[in-house]
Amino acid sequence: MFVWRRNRLMLAWLVCALATSLARAEPEVVTLELPGASVHLLIEDQPFAIGRDALQDWVQRSALIVGSYYGQFPVVEAHVAIRGRRGSGVYNGRAFGTVGAVVNITIGFDSTQAELDDDWILIHELIHFAFPSVPRQHHWIEEGLSVYVETIARANAGALTPSLAWDEFIGGMPQGLPKSGDRGLDYTPTWGRTYWGGALFCLLADVRIRQQTDGEYSLRDGLRAIVSSGYNITRSAELRTVLAVADAATGVTVLTELYDDMRAAPYPADIDGLWQALGVSRQAGRVIFNDQAPLVAIRDSITAREY
Ligand SMILES: [Zn+2]
Known part of the structure; x- marks a missing residue:
């Protein structure tokens, strides 16, 4: 939008x-x-x-x-x-x-x-x-969801290989990290924080939901609950209300907690630890997977071809 x-x-x-x-x-x-x-x-x-x-x-x-x-x-x-x-x-x-x-x-x-x-x-x-229309200061969630889900949905459909999906994230996500003077996602409406900062919120949320539920639930379950509860672009809503709907569907409060971490503070400081835990890196222009990494199962399930 x-x-x-x-x-x-x-x-x-x-x-x-x-x-x-x-x-x-x-x-x-x-x-x-x-x-x-x-x-x-x-x-x-x-x-x-x-x-x-x-x-x-x-x-x-x-x-x-x-x-x-x-x-x-x-x-x-x-x-x-x-x-x-x-x-x-x-x-x-x-x-x-x-x-x-x-x-x-x-x-x-x-x-x-x-x-x-x-x-x-x-x-x-x-x-x-x-996703419903939310107040302007939360525009990052609307764009972040589109950036993140677009990549995952295409990977799940077999329209994008896992290598290309992670390549996009490794290249793009650092643009969503807070720079000097950042005041959090709600108060730093730059291009990087809006599109990639929002996407980083989604990636962190997806990984944490899967970690905290032993792989039983994912961000997708939360987003599906938002849609099945009747929210869509033709409606307006408060961001916390919508996040609570998604949290309830996953049985954990990852989205609300992560929003509290990222809304008004320059969080996270870096993303290298996440790439290491997921076992993805880029070497000589190619994505390399480390299958000994602690979150390898989560990594593979996020971008798995499903149909
Ligand atoms: Zn958009």
């Missing part, structure tokens, strides 16, 4: 695009059916080289990856609008929750199948559907 209150602009665009499609009497909006959910897909009438069917398959596959992680697609009804521009690849996306669950995504006219297969941006945006 990069932008908060631009829903009017987005709506205006949707209406224009819909009006154009009606004028041409072409079925520009297709509805993709997922287990328990419908995604209404609007593809801008532009010359996408790859064709509409491939774009439709990309959205369906991305939605299924998100739905598989959460046990259900996070909203019953969603709208995805694909816009085109010159070039190749997926450029950017935005998720909105103020007038239903909506994702607006921009891709190049010359995008290839390989680029769509490797895409993480649409998955990132769809994951935003699975």
Whole structure:
């Protein structure tokens, strides 16, 4: 969710695009059916080289990856609008929750199948559907969840190898560490602390929940409980309320305690000890796994291919 209150602009665009499609009497909006959910897909009438069917398959596959992680697609009804521009690849996306669950995504006219297969941006945006809108100072949890879950959900789906998943984390997570003058996640709204600081919160929480429950529960169980309790992007909530819902589902209070540690203090100081405990390192540009590390079982279960 990069932008908060631009829903009017987005709506205006949707209406224009819909009006154009009606004028041409072409079925520009297709509805993709997922287990328990419908995604209404609007593809801008532009010359996408790859064709509409491939774009439709990309959205369906991305939605299924998100739905598989959460046990259900996070909203019953969603709208995805694909816009085109010159070039190749997926450029950017935005998720909105103020007038239903909506994702607006921009891709190049010359995008290839390989680029769509490797895409993480649409998955990132769809994951935003699975968390309520919280007060602005907690924006890090919204972005952090999308960054963290996007990687794990793709690994669980077999769309990302464990090596690549840990490579992303080893490269990205240090950007979420507090720098000099940091006042905690709620009070340090820099890019690094928002995206990667939030993702670091999620990784630490996932590891601790698994440790404290002997592997019986994970962050995913907590996040699934948030969705099954009716929270999603179209609702607003207090962060502590939502964290308590997730804690209750796992039987431990990891999320609330970690929030208390990270909300107003520069925590954690470093991440090297965590990589060592998980047995992951990067040497000569490659991820090396140490299978003698104490948390190797947790490491492997986090990024295991599940289907
Ligand atoms: Zn985002």
